[in-house]
Amino acid sequence: MRAANNFSEHFTGALRFPCVCSLVEIIRRAQSIPMKVLITGSGGQLGHHLQELLKAKRVEYVATDVNELDITDFGAVNELIKKYKPSHVINTAAYNAVDLCEENVAIAFAINAAGPWNLALAARENDCVFVHVSSDFVFDGTKKSPYVETDPPNPQSAYARSKYAGELLVQNAGGKYFILRTAWLYGDEGKNFPTAIIERAHAEEVLSVVEDQVGCPTYAKDLAEAIFALTQTKAYGLYHGVNKGSASWYSFARAILKEVELDATVQTQTAKQYAKGVNRVVAARPAHSELATDKLQKESGYTFRPWQEALHEWAEKKN
Numbered sequence: 001m002r003a004a005n006n007f008s009e010h011f012t013g014a015l016r017f018p019c020v021c022s023l024v025e026i027i028r029r030a031q032s033i034p035m036k037v038l039i040t041g042s043g044g045q046l047g048h049h050l051q052e053l054l055k056a057k058r059v060e061y062v063a064t065d066v067n068e069l070d071i072t073d074f075g076a077v078n079e080l081i082k083k084y085k086p087s088h089v090i091n092t093a094a095y096n097a098v099d100l101c102e103e104n105v106a107i108a109f110a111i112n113a114a115g116p117w118n119l120a121l122a123a124r125e126n127d128c129v130f131v132h133v134s135s136d137f138v139f140d141g142t143k144k145s146p147y148v149e150t151d152p153p154n155p156q157s158a159y160a161r162s163k164y165a166g167e168l169l170v171q172n173a174g175g176k177y178f179i180l181r182t183a184w185l186y187g188d189e190g191k192n193f194p195t196a197i198i199e200r201a202h203a204e205e206v207l208s209v210v211e212d213q214v215g216c217p218t219y220a221k222d223l224a225e226a227i228f229a230l231t232q233t234k235a236y237g238l239y240h241g242v243n244k245g246s247a248s249w250y251s252f253a254r255a256i257l258k259e260v261e262l263d264a265t266v267q268t269q270t271a272k273q274y275a276k277g278v279n280r281v282v283a284a285r286p287a288h289s290e291l292a293t294d295k296l297q298k299e300s301g302y303t304f305r306p307w308q309e310a311l312h313e314w315a316e317k318k319n
């Protein structure tokens with residue numbers, strides 16, 4: 001009874017002036033797709049938030065990280081999927097150490113390309129939907145406006161090439177898939193750019209931060225919600241999923257420190273200056289990799305909030 005009340009309260013406005021299109025849309029959104037989820041790489045940032053979300057939504061899931069399921073092992077992947085029989089496999093596992101990928105190319109391709117290929121094949125064999133996460137770094141960053149899904153990738157680093165290879169393999173595995181390209185991800189658990197900036201602000205009086213690279217800071221909590229919204233549709237394909245708006249690393253750093261009320265001086269540096277100042281290999285990164293999310297919004301109904309609002313929520317939990 002309560003559910004029926006909620007339904008009519010929720011859709012009263014739309015039902016007052018029904019037309020065929022809006023009714024079809026209402027019915028499409030109201031039909032939830034039954035789910036039983038296998039998460040891989042669950043110990044990471046996105047894995048953590050996905051688990052929180054699925055718990056809150058009372059969706060049955062099993063969470064695995066590398067110790068329980070190494071995605072580079074096709075036999076193990078196929079066996080678990082066959083046994084557990086998920087409706088959806090969501091892959092959040094990755095090798096994300098962008099600079100280290102330059103030296104560990106084989107590891108990067110094993111985890112970021114062969115891993116999703118294994119999962120996509122096993123998902124197809126066992127008739128489940130595969131969800132994979134890729135990166136804004138597949139683009140070279142020369143476009144002056146936000147990238148859309150149909151823009152041609154041109155990866156500039158070993159990490160980016162391994163992520164792009166992963167996309168191509170998933171797309172060619174022959175099953176049902178969602179690929180979401182995201183960017184500059186941070187979550188409540190694990191190390192990320194905001195935690196690194198806070199740590200540095202405690203140790204250094206003046207922080208130099210790169211100013212000539214612009215992207216979309218994205219809260220893993222919001223990405224998890226977008227993934228869930230997409231899985232409630234059958235609009236399989238490639239999507240961009242990031243918080244709204246863009247920032248340079250420098251302006252993101254300043255916003256982080258303001259949110260956590262830390263007083264440190266932040267000054268700009270160029271990516272070239274940064275690379276010169278550190279004693280190791282630094283991979284090339286796109287100068288401007290803002291992503292447009294219109295397709296995801298249209299197909300799933302999910303709207304990303306501005307990155308500043310998401311950061312505020314993240315910081316409030318830290319404070």
Ligand SMILES: NC(=O)c1ccc[n+]([C@@H]2O[C@H](COP(=O)([O-])OP(=O)(O)OC[C@H]3O[C@@H](n4cnc5c(N)ncnc54)[C@H](OP(=O)(O)O)[C@@H]3O)[C@@H](O)[C@H]2O)c1
Nearest residue numbers: 041043044045046066070071093094133135182183184185
């Ligand atoms: N972080 C970003 O800024 C960013 C930007 C763009 C796109 N993305 C993409 O977003 C997705 C989620 O990223 P995230 O930041 O949540 O990643 P994360 O925190 O680095 O988590 C990845 C998890 O995968 C695990 N893993 C590594 N190798 C594995 C294997 N062979 N089998 C199973 N699990 C394995 C890792 O374990 P260990 O920690 O033990 O290695 C870790 O728990 C990834 O696809 C990533 O490429 C991230």
